[in-house]
Amino acid sequence: MQYIIAGAGPAGVVACETIRKLDKKSAIILIGAEPEPPYSRMAIPYLLSEKIAEQGTFLRKTAGYYEQLNIKLMHNRVTGLNTANNSLQLDNGEQLEYDRLLLATGATPINPAIPGVELEGVRHCWTLEDARNIAAMAKADSSVVLMGAGFIGCIILESLVKRGVKLTVVERGDRMVPRMMDDTAGNMLKEWCEDKGVRVLTSHSVTAIEKSDPLSVNLDSGEHLHADLVISATGVRSNIDFLQQSELETDQGILVNTFLQTSHPAVYAAGDAAQGRDFSTGEFTVQAIQPTAVEHGRIAAVNMVQDNCLTHQGSLNMNVLDTLGLISSSFGQWMGVDGGDAVCIVDRGRYKYLNLQFKNDVLVGISSLGHTENIGVARGLIRGQISLGKWKQRLQRNPERLMEAWLACSMGIA
Amino acid sequence: MQKALLIDPDKCTGCLQCELACSYEHEGVFNPSKSRIRVFTFHQEGRFVPYTCTQCSEAWCQQACPVDAISLNTDTGAKEVSDSTCVGCKVCTIACPFGTVNYNQVTGKVIKCDLCGGDPKCVSACPTQAIVYVDADQTGYEKMRQWARETDNNPAASA
Numbered sequence: 001m002q003y004i005i006a007g008a009g010p011a012g013v014v015a016c017e018t019i020r021k022l023d024k025k026s027a028i029i030l031i032g033a034e035p036e037p038p039y040s041r042m043a044i045p046y047l048l049s050e051k052i053a054e055q056g057t058f059l060r061k062t063a064g065y066y067e068q069l070n071i072k073l074m075h076n077r078v079t080g081l082n083t084a085n086n087s088l089q090l091d092n093g094e095q096l097e098y099d100r101l102l103l104a105t106g107a108t109p110i111n112p113a114i115p116g117v118e119l120e121g122v123r124h125c126w127t128l129e130d131a132r133n134i135a136a137m138a139k140a141d142s143s144v145v146l147m148g149a150g151f152i153g154c155i156i157l158e159s160l161v162k163r164g165v166k167l168t169v170v171e172r173g174d175r176m177v178p179r180m181m182d183d184t185a186g187n188m189l190k191e192w193c194e195d196k197g198v199r200v201l202t203s204h205s206v207t208a209i210e211k212s213d214p215l216s217v218n219l220d221s222g223e224h225l226h227a228d229l230v231i232s233a234t235g236v237r238s239n240i241d242f243l244q245q246s247e248l249e250t251d252q253g254i255l256v257n258t259f260l261q262t263s264h265p266a267v268y269a270a271g272d273a274a275q276g277r278d279f280s281t282g283e284f285t286v287q288a289i290q291p292t293a294v295e296h297g298r299i300a301a302v303n304m305v306q307d308n309c310l311t312h313q314g315s316l317n318m319n320v321l322d323t324l325g326l327i328s329s330s331f332g333q334w335m336g337v338d339g340g341d342a343v344c345i346v347d348r349g350r351y352k353y354l355n356l357q358f359k360n361d362v363l364v365g366i367s368s369l370g371h372t373e374n375i376g377v378a379r380g381l382i383r384g385q386i387s388l389g390k391w392k393q394r395l396q397r398n399p400e401r402l403m404e405a406w407l408a409c410s411m412g413i414a
Numbered sequence: 415m416q417k418a419l420l421i422d423p424d425k426c427t428g429c430l431q432c433e434l435a436c437s438y439e440h441e442g443v444f445n446p447s448k449s450r451i452r453v454f455t456f457h458q459e460g461r462f463v464p465y466t467c468t469q470c471s472e473a474w475c476q477q478a479c480p481v482d483a484i485s486l487n488t489d490t491g492a493k494e495v496s497d498s499t500c501v502g503c504k505v506c507t508i509a510c511p512f513g514t515v516n517y518n519q520v521t522g523k524v525i526k527c528d529l530c531g532g533d534p535k536c537v538s539a540c541p542t543q544a545i546v547y548v549d550a551d552q553t554g555y556e557k558m559r560q561w562a563r564e565t566d567n568n569p570a571a572s573a
Contacts (some may be wrong), residue, residue, distance in 0.1 A: 014477070040480035042479055042480040042481075042503050042505065043480055043481050043501050043503065046501040046502070046503070049500075051501060051522070052501055056481065056499070056501065057481065058482075059480065059481070059482060060482050061481075061482050061499065130496065159478050218540035228536075258552075281513060290478065290505050291478045291505060291508070291509050292481055294477050294478055300478070318504075319508075320504045320505060320507060320510050322502070322504065325519070327504070327517065327519075329508055330507070372504075372507065372516065372517050372519075373516060374452070374513030374514070374516065375507055375508060375513060376507055376508055376509065376511060376512065376513040376514070376515060377511070377512065377513030378508070378513075379508060379510070379511045379513030380512055380513065382500070383511055384511070396553045402457075402513075403452075403454055403465070403513055404456060406512075406513065407454055407463050407465060408456070413421075413423055413463055
């Protein structure tokens with residue numbers, strides 16, 4: 001048996017490890033498109049803020065780790081797939097045959113349709129190579145414009161501030177992290193950033209970027225922002241272009257069933273490239289988050305070895321973000337559900353916000369600012385669909401008692 | 415035989431000695447907010463419930479960590495955070511469905527129970543033996559572990 005894992009991010013690496021646990025003998029080939037050892041994009045902000053060196057971003061730290069597991073690591077871009085003869089084409093012209101293939105090819109930043117995005121000083125912040133370029137350009141007192149205040153924009157925001165740049169953030173939405181926070185919380189986050197000296201322009205669009213000693217970022221308001229560096233963080237899309245000639249079914253990402261198996265039975269997909277099941281809605285979406293990538297990688301790998309013995313119940317969408325010291329998180333259906341009810345406490349002065357969303361007596365979503373203690377229990381309560389009984393009322397009176405609700409309703413030890 | 419913490423809330427008086435001992439052992443200060451074990455208060459029921467990491471075999475925290483900073487101590491069974499490797503991204507704090515990994519804003523790292531390397535200080539500090547350190551098979555944590563298995567969809571992969 002030969003397993004090929006295309007993509008050396010968290011989904012791909014976890015898949016290799018899981019396959020090796022279950023099958024000591026078969027050949028495993030892990031193919032990464034970048035010239036680096038497998039690393040974590042999640043760690044790039046900490047590289048930029050100089051908290052860690054490059055090796056601190058590596059997914060596994062032990063020297064010779066992949067060799068010890070008898071995993072062959074290759075550095076190539078995958079250019080095509082032929083499901084008729086189970087072969088994968090690589091950018092060096094090589095063809096690899098597989099018995100089972102996992103497509104964990106990740107995602108790529110979107111280039112917004114703006115004149116000038118191709119200019120030298122406009123960068124993404126996605127790969128280690130991007131990080132090196134940004135580190136070279138984002139010097140103290142340089143002017144940086146960050147396009148996009150979504151999750152990725154916000155997670156690199158802090159490292160840019162730590163580098164001492166003069167930062168302006170431009171976001172089309174009416175608040176920061178619009179896909180993670182409601183109007184109140186998203187604007188509290190904005191106020192927090194402004195209080196720390198970052199200029200945040202929400203409900204603003206960039207209309208063009210022009211060369212002007214060195215760059216001018218033109219806004220729809222008519223304002224022109226001077227910039228030494230522009231970082232584009234306006235979203236990502238699944239890497240599926242190489243599948244155009246293949247028979248594989250795709251939509252936003254690669255379509256998979258609840259075994260993470262694609263329309264071709266020998267091919268599975270995981271992580272940012274896969275359109276997998278969402279726990280909350282039951283719909284198939286690209287979540288593009290680390291915990292989901294890991295969950296996909298593990299489940300797909302088990303199913304590749306053990307013939308679809310594990311059903312993916314769906315991954316819970318969740319995020320945690322540290323924006324200049326204000327920690328926010330969101331889980332599941334934080335925006336609420338039809339026929340559901342909610343409780344929300346807001347303390348603007350202390351930048352604290354906690355919003356719980358219920359359906360009947362089950363928690364279905366949470367969003368928070370400034371609440372970090374035992375926050376993981378939100379996942380336990382939502383994922384376990386724990387019936388809260390009288391604790392729903394207690395949470396409506398004091399939503400901070402999540403842990404107590406968990407102990408009482410799930411553990412039965414209170 | 416590996417040992418585990420066995421917690422009996424019926425015996426807990428809410429004295430918080432465990433929190434102080436834990437905080438002192440790990441952070442060098444008597445500060446309950448820095449403790450890895452926490453005592454939760456149920457006024458209406460008149461109960462105190464100490465609670466910390468069960469060192470569950472699924473190790474959601476370990477799996478979710480993007481930089482391999484959480485590893486298994488094969489002597490104690492504890493999942494331990496390597497401070498030098500942790501970047502403070504907090505993914506483990508949302509991945510742990512028990513809520514027992516927390517972020518320490520002062521150090522910029524996450525903290526969780528490490529069983530004090532096999533000599534848990536919460537146990538020695540507890541005056542009523544509400545927290546004891548016994549053979550893992552005896553502990554009431556089996557129920558939690560069961561829950562973890564049911565919620566997880568991967569019994570085979572954690573083998």
